[in-house]
Amino acid sequence: MIARRLQYELMSHALGPAMVAYQTWSDERRRSRRAAKESPFGPQLECTRKLKELMTRHYLAGRYADGAVPVAWVTSGFPVEFLRALGFFCVYPENHAALCSVQRKSAELSEVVEKEGYSRDLCSYARSDIGCALSLKTPVGRLPKPDLLACCTNICQTVLYWYRALAEHFRVPLVLLDTPFVYGSASPHQIQYVRDQLGEAVETAERISGRKLSGERMQRTAELALEGANLWGQCLEQGRHSPSPWTGFDGFFHMAPIVSLRGSEETNDYYRLLLAELQDRVSRGISGIREERHRLVWDNLPVWFKVRDISTSLAQRGFNLVCTSYTNAWAEAGKRMDPQDPLGSAARVYTHIILNQDLNNRMEVLRRLATEYRADGAILHSDRSCKPYSMGQVDLREKLASELGIKVLLLEADHADPRAYSSEQGETRLAAFMESFA
Amino acid sequence: MSVCAFGIDVGSTTTKAVAIDAGGRILERRVEPSHPRIEEQSARILDSLRGALGDAPVGATGYGRKRVKAGRILTEITCHARGAWTCARRPGVLIDIGGQDTKVIRLGPSGEVTDFAMNEKCAAGTGRFLEVILGRLQVPFSEVGDLVAKAAKAVPVSSTCTVFAESEVISLVAQGEPLEGIVRGLLQSLAARVSALAGSLPDGSSVFMSGGVALNRAMVETLQKVLGRPVEVLPEPQLVGALGAALSVRS
Numbered sequence: 167m168i169a170r171r172l173q174y175e176l177m178s179h180a181l182g183p184a185m186v187a188y189q190t191w192s193d194e195r196r197r198s199r200r201a202a203k204e205s206p207f208g209p210q211l212e213c214t215r216k217l218k219e220l221m222t223r224h225y226l227a228g229r230y231a232d233g234a235v236p237v238a239w240v241t242s243g244f245p246v247e248f249l250r251a252l253g254f255f256c257v258y259p260e261n262h263a264a265l266c267s268v269q270r271k272s273a274e275l276s277e278v279v280e281k282e283g284y285s286r287d288l289c290s291y292a293r294s295d296i297g298c299a300l301s302l303k304t305p306v307g308r309l310p311k312p313d314l315l316a317c318c319t320n321i322c323q324t325v326l327y328w329y330r331a332l333a334e335h336f337r338v339p340l341v342l343l344d345t346p347f348v349y350g351s352a353s354p355h356q357i358q359y360v361r362d363q364l365g366e367a368v369e370t371a372e373r374i375s376g377r378k379l380s381g382e383r384m385q386r387t388a389e390l391a392l393e394g395a396n397l398w399g400q401c402l403e404q405g406r407h408s409p410s411p412w413t414g415f416d417g418f419f420h421m422a423p424i425v426s427l428r429g430s431e432e433t434n435d436y437y438r439l440l441l442a443e444l445q446d447r448v449s450r451g452i453s454g455i456r457e458e459r460h461r462l463v464w465d466n467l468p469v470w471f472k473v474r475d476i477s478t479s480l481a482q483r484g485f486n487l488v489c490t491s492y493t494n495a496w497a498e499a500g501k502r503m504d505p506q507d508p509l510g511s512a513a514r515v516y517t518h519i520i521l522n523q524d525l526n527n528r529m530e531v532l533r534r535l536a537t538e539y540r541a542d543g544a545i546l547h548s549d550r551s552c553k554p555y556s557m558g559q560v561d562l563r564e565k566l567a568s569e570l571g572i573k574v575l576l577l578e579a580d581h582a583d584p585r586a587y588s589s590e591q592g593e594t595r596l597a598a599f600m601e602s603f604a
Numbered sequence: 605m606s607v608c609a610f611g612i613d614v615g616s617t618t619t620k621a622v623a624i625d626a627g628g629r630i631l632e633r634r635v636e637p638s639h640p641r642i643e644e645q646s647a648r649i650l651d652s653l654r655g656a657l658g659d660a661p662v663g664a665t666g667y668g669r670k671r672v673k674a675g676r677i678l679t680e681i682t683c684h685a686r687g688a689w690t691c692a693r694r695p696g697v698l699i700d701i702g703g704q705d706t707k708v709i710r711l712g713p714s715g716e717v718t719d720f721a722m723n724e725k726c727a728a729g730t731g732r733f734l735e736v737i738l739g740r741l742q743v744p745f746s747e748v749g750d751l752v753a754k755a756a757k758a759v760p761v762s763s764t765c766t767v768f769a770e771s772e773v774i775s776l777v778a779q780g781e782p783l784e785g786i787v788r789g790l791l792q793s794l795a796a797r798v799s800a801l802a803g804s805l806p807d808g809s810s811v812f813m814s815g816g817v818a819l820n821r822a823m824v825e826t827l828q829k830v831l832g833r834p835v836e837v838l839p840e841p842q843l844v845g846a847l848g849a850a851l852s853v854r855s
């Protein structure tokens with residue numbers, strides 16, 4: 167245990183960063199040798215290198231985490247602050263599945279679980295994750311075995327069955343936080359219901375970690391989470407400038423820390439750096455794409471395995487994604503966090519996640535984003551794997567088009583599984599959408 | 605009248621090309637089954653048009669559009685809309701049932717595309733669907749109209765998935781259902797699928813049809829019944845996309 171802890175500390179604080187720095191340096195050398203091709207994008211964000219370092223270090227530390235510190239696998243919408251305050255190393259299977267998709271590993275991992283009898287209609291994140299648990303294949307080398315599984319139903323009901331499958335596989339306890347779906351705003355009774363469950367979840371996590379939750383540490387983590395959400399929100403708001411200093415596609419990648427490392431100093435340091443760079447780009451008129459002629463809102467998760475193609479084909483014709491409802495979700499909910507009442511406010515924050523609220527709220531968010539970011543079009547990604555996010559988009563499309571007078575495209579794809587996407591038809595739709603602006 | 609532009613529509617099943625004059629009238633047309641070597645086929649077709657009429661700029665559309673040497677490359681959606689607007693000159697809803705996909709395009713008051721919907725990844729409810737099942741039943745495309753007219757009633761075909769519908773049709777044949785009834789059921793199934801894609805149509809809006817399947821009178825009649833309104837087949841419906849491509853480069 168002590169040796170393992172030493173190895174973990176060494177990897178996360180000394181050797182790990184050194185290895186990451188070397189990797190980054192060699193990547194850059196390789197890149198600079200390649201001839202610079204004509205790009206429709208603006209200059210790359212300097213922060214991208216830091217982001218890569220931060221996330222690589224996180225996954226590198228993860229390889230040595232189990233046996234050294236308590237490990238939890240959590241859903242993206244789980245109130246992770248108390249786990250962090252208890253010293254848990256948290257793995258985000260959704261973030262990991264996105265990484266698998268970007269690295270073209272999703273189909274292979276899906277085949278592993280499909281052979282085990284899981285349906286191909288199951289969410290591709292769930293398939294990638296269970297596939298990784300069963301086959302131990304991962305582009306990050308190794309994921310630490312969990313001591314605890316923590317799942318919150320505020321993003322979908324699939325997570326419940328997904329984490330039950332993981333619990334059976336790893337034979338570890340599962341804490342479930344059930345968040346009632348919110349129409350309008352949550353009633354005090356609903357918030358109390360979630361708060362009570364949080365109390366039970368804390369007890370389980372205390373038992374597993376062998377520690378008592380310190381009020382001081384909990385408050386500090388909540389402060390960091392609140393500050394992180396605000397910093398991330400400010401970064402996103404830079405997109406309101408014309409031209410936007412970055413693209414929504416950049417945002418999809420730069421959101422990794424607020425998802426996976428929420429409530430930590432390093433995350434907030436990172437976003438301070440990103441914010442400064444974005445503000446500097448705004449002051450110098452540096453644009454995310456070379457020539458911004460149209461500004462778009464994006465709804466739903468990205469199509470991870472096609473981000474490069476979709477972003478390039480948009481940028482080539484002067485279309486920039488200036489905001490997305492997905493990246494915005496991480497700035498919006500966290501603002502309700504109250505460090506004076508960390509658990510009570512967590513119940514409120516995590517019940518009011520965009521996917522746990524009704525369609526009127528979704529429409530309000532999109533209307534506000536489109537107006538504040540002065541968008542003249544919207545792409546609604548109808549995501550085969552994320553039904554809660556995709557349901558209602560036909561109505562949203564009609565409302566956005568008729569009430570705001572903007573052009574709206576419904577793009578059928580999937581967030582991770584390339585087999586559920588037809589490139590040719592997807593590209594034709596996208597091209598026809600852009601042609602309709604002429 | 606001298607040639608002013610060429611338009612070529614490289615579809616999944618057929619390749620269509622037109623030459624137009626300054627008034628947008630079609631001077632020459634070519635229709636051939638699509639060949640896998642798109643570059644060669646499109647160059648040959650365009651050369652034959654140039655040989656007959658002289659040189660002019662080229663606009664390309666369709667699945668193979670990026671393989672064509674053309675001055676302008678546009679999607680089928682934009683081209684069908686442009687072609688349809690030139691023919692009809694009024695707003696409405698355009699249905700194009702092509703070989704690989706079915707599109708419903710809404711044309712605004714000045715011919716612009718206000719919205720469009722397409723079938724999903726699979727070929728359910730497309731021209732390919734009809735082609736496969738009719739092939740299985742050994743019914744030539746040209747005989748569909750007469751056959752359907754003879755049907756006493758439609759035999760429902762519940763699936764629009766080409767693969768499932770094929771096995772469904774085989775079992776209907778095995779059960780001794782009349783061929784003409786099955787074909788009528790097939791057309792109804794396709795029309796229902798198109799109707800779902802079209803969504804609710806505003807009262808009084810015109811419905812136009814383009815694409816090769818519009819040449820099938822029985823299909824058009826079935827669609828009219830399902831939509832509950834007249835469907836106006838555009839002149840030379842198969843060429844509407846190529847016409848739109850030509851119009852986009854007309855000087």
